[in-house]
Each structure stands twice: as structure tokens, then as C-alpha cells.
Amino acid sequence: MATPADTTIIARDQSHGRNINEDGTAAITIIMVPYPSQGHLNPLLHLAGLISSGYRNIPVHYVTTPAHTRKVKSRVQGWDPDSISNLHFHGLRVSSHEVSPPLNPTAFFGSFHLRGPVFELMKQLSSVTRRRLVVIYDVLMAYVVQDLDSIPNTEAYAFSAFSALFNYSFMWELQGKPEQFPELQLLQLLPEIKLPPRFSEFMRLQLGTKVNRSGTLFNSSRAIEGPFLDYVREPINTFGSDRIWAVGPLNPLHEEKGSKKDKSDPRHYCLDWLDKQAPNSVILVSFGSATTLSDEEIKVTAIGLEESQQRATVLVTKVLKVGMPVLEELLASDHQAKEIHVTSKDIKNAVRSLMDSEEGEKIRLRAE
Known part of the structure; x- marks a missing residue:
């Protein structure tokens, strides 16, 4: 669970007084951009819930496709509605003509079509944000959010839904398995990560997309992965700032504590x-x-x-x-x-x- 140090991204703006003005503008607004796939939706959803329940005067916007919006909205059933009243969901539609045949069966590149709609939403939210629009995007959505640099009041943070060890081992393989820290020799014993050629191409495009970000958030905890969070700084620094925060493990238990679910409901x-x-x-x-x-x-x-x-x-x-x-x-x-x-x-x-x-x-x- 996030510690006070992990929440400095938003906490430092709380000292400037009320976040929402009478004209409806906010001092700070947060937009979450998950990669639309299993394993990526829930962690950012839980982070959105954690922030919205802890900082109820900060609007949090969760952005994905209409189909995935329906999925994640069904997963907030049982959360205290009062604590997430500032959590907003956006199902961004993509014009059918943007999908040209033949369709890619793996659809790794399908998310790229969200670039235009996400940019338009960021501009819209920026116009009603006085100080800063914070964009927290999945590391696999760098291509989609790359235009945020043209919006003057944005601050971007990459988010990894997976452990620091996985991130390090993944980057280590992409870099050709260079000589590593002695403590990580065990990686030599792990099976090689076999990626489809199309996914490798997708990753090269993502990693080659420059986003001026302020740091990276990990769904991890220093109590669990302290050394690996330090090891991952160097490959992470390849893509921008080496500032990292461990904000996990993210799970819905903290949201369910305040749930108003009927306690008389029978157990399964x-x-x-x-x-x-x-x-x-x-x-x-x-x-x-x-x-x-x-x-x-x-x-x-x-x-x-x-x-x-x-x-x-x-x-x-x-x-x-x-x-x-x-x-x-x-x-x-x-x-x-x-x-x-x-x-x-x-x-x-x-x-x-x-x-x-x-x-x-x-x-x-x-x-x-």
C-alpha cells in the first residue's frame, strides 16, 4: 500500500488550498491511461480508487475503450460510492475506418488508435485545470500519450503493472543479456521470455517513443522488492527520469473496508x-x-x-x-x-x- 512518501506527486498541491474552484476548474487533475488488456486494467483501477478515496477533491479520470470501461466499472461494485465520487470513467470510441484490413490477429497495435482521442481528452481536461494535469500511463501506452508534451501544464508518470524483478529481467533480455549484478545471476536460470515477432516490434515502437516523464510508478513494495527496485533504475533511466516510486502492492482490500455492502448477503x-x-x-x-x-x-x-x-x-x-x-x-x-x-x-x-x-x-x- 502506498506510503506518505509515495503520494508526494499529489500531496504537495494540497497545501495550496481548495482544489476545486466555484467555476468548476481544478488545481490538479489526474488522468489514468491503462493498456487495454488483462493484467493491466486492475492495477491502475486500484490506484485510481486509492487516490480518489484519499484525496476526494482531486478529479481522477480513468480512460480506455468502451468495452473495457464496462469491465472495470463492473469491478468497482461494492466500493464505497462516497469515497470514489470523484472517479470518472471515459470509454473512448475509435472510428472503424481507422482499422485497415487485414486485421492483425494479435492486435498489439490496436491501442495506437487511441492516440487521437486520448490527446483530445487531455486537452479538454487541461483547459479546466489551473496548475497541473497529471498523466499516469501504462508503460505500454507511451505511443498513445506522446503528444502530452505539447500541453503546457502536464506532468507525466509511467506505470508498470508488474514486479520490479520482471521489469528488470525483461529489459535485461531486450538489451542482449549484458553482465549483471552478482545478486542477479539467478536470471540465467530462468526460461527465456519468448515474444511473438509482432509484440517485439510493438515494444520497440513503445521504447522508442519519447515521453518527457517525471518518473515511474511500480506496482511493488520496497519491503518485498527493495534491491530490485534499485537495480531497475539503470534500464528505466534509458527512457527518461530515473525517479521511481513503489506504490503497491495494489489490491482492492482498502476500498472494500468502507463498503456499504449488505452484511446479511449470504456467502457463496x-x-x-x-x-x-x-x-x-x-x-x-x-x-x-x-x-x-x-x-x-x-x-x-x-x-x-x-x-x-x-x-x-x-x-x-x-x-x-x-x-x-x-x-x-x-x-x-x-x-x-x-x-x-x-x-x-x-x-x-x-x-x-x-x-x-x-x-x-x-x-x-x-x-x-
Whole structure:
């Protein structure tokens, strides 16, 4: 969770008095620009909630596509509405003619079409902001926000949704695996990050886009990743300021504390069942909030878990998708599946190995 030192970006403007004037202008406004994909939406959403609940006189604007806006708005259900009354969502539409055939199946470049709409929104918000428009953008959205330098009262911060160790290892590979700190020799033991050629091209364009930023925010904590946050300064400095803040780990627990959700709501029966199981005896299978499975895939997974004869609970997202524009659909599914077919037997063997073998016990002990 963010510490007072982590919030200096906005705290130093609080001493200048009331943020919102009678004419509706704000001394400081914050705009969040997440990369529209799984793993990137929630961290910035939780940061937006943290800021809006802690600084209720600062407008916070969360910007993405209409489809992703619907997703993230559904995730704030249960948050205290009074604490996020200054949190605003913008679903920016992209003209269909901007998507030229043939469509890229991985759609990494689909987010580029948000550049114009995001710039127009930044100009609009800047016009009603007296002192500063703070732009917090996902590191994969540098291309989209690059025009902010032409707006005089902006201050930009890059945001990484992932750990400092992952960021360092990723940049280390991109730089050709140069000689590293002795403490990081373990990276040599990790599997190589295999990226699709189109994604590598996408990353080169992002890293080659200059944004005059004031620093980088990490979804991390110094208590957990202190050394790695220091190590990552050098590769981060390649793209601008080496000032970094650890503002995580970001999760919704702090927002739910003030929730007005009816305490009489019954618990899901899965939670009651879990309470009755022995510690470390249940495996949780989750495919994330943005992954959908076909009926056949769900069936294969269920058979594999059943045949493993181990206690397990599975989380599957219920999805209703009607009339989603092509671009948004591609953006929502930009991680192209690898040509690997997993059978129910594979699942059975993997679960048994994890839950009922000496090697699996060692793995679970390391995870505790």
C-alpha cells in the first residue's frame, strides 16, 4: 500500500488550498491511461480508487475503450460510492475506418488508435485545470500519450503493472543479456521470455517513443522488492527520469473496508466448503477475469481435476458479449494463444504432481 512518501506527486498541491474552484476548474487533475488488456486494467483501477478515496477533491479520470470501461466499472461494485465520487470513467470510441484490413490477429497495435482521442481528452481536461494535469500511463501506452508534451501544464508518470524483478529481467533480455549484478545471476536460470515477432516490434515502437516523464510508478513494495527496485533504475533511466516510486502492492482490500455492502448477503457455498478443508489441501484454478473458456475447454478442465482425485475449486468468468466492435474485441484478446493443446490427462497429472508428490510438497512449501 502506498506510503506518505509515495503520494508526494499529489500531496504537495494540497497545501495550496481548495482544489476545486466555484467555476468548476481544478488545481490538479489526474488522468489514468491503462493498456487495454488483462493484467493491466486492475492495477491502475486500484490506484485510481486509492487516490480518489484519499484525496476526494482531486478529479481522477480513468480512460480506455468502451468495452473495457464496462469491465472495470463492473469491478468497482461494492466500493464505497462516497469515497470514489470523484472517479470518472471515459470509454473512448475509435472510428472503424481507422482499422485497415487485414486485421492483425494479435492486435498489439490496436491501442495506437487511441492516440487521437486520448490527446483530445487531455486537452479538454487541461483547459479546466489551473496548475497541473497529471498523466499516469501504462508503460505500454507511451505511443498513445506522446503528444502530452505539447500541453503546457502536464506532468507525466509511467506505470508498470508488474514486479520490479520482471521489469528488470525483461529489459535485461531486450538489451542482449549484458553482465549483471552478482545478486542477479539467478536470471540465467530462468526460461527465456519468448515474444511473438509482432509484440517485439510493438515494444520497440513503445521504447522508442519519447515521453518527457517525471518518473515511474511500480506496482511493488520496497519491503518485498527493495534491491530490485534499485537495480531497475539503470534500464528505466534509458527512457527518461530515473525517479521511481513503489506504490503497491495494489489490491482492492482498502476500498472494500468502507463498503456499504449488505452484511446479511449470504456467502457463496464455495467459501463455506473451503472453511471445512485442511490447510494447504485445496488447489485453486483461476483463468483470470479477462479469459473466457469454451464449453469444451471447461469440460476438459473439469474431467482432469476430477480424475486427479484432489480437492479443487475453479473460478470461471461469466461473459455476455453482444455487438462488441471489432477493434475492442481484438484489444480484449490480444494475447494470441500458443499452439499447445492441453488434455484432461495433462491436467490430472499436473495436479497430482503438485498436490500428491514429494516434489509437489517442496513446491508448495516454497510458495508459503
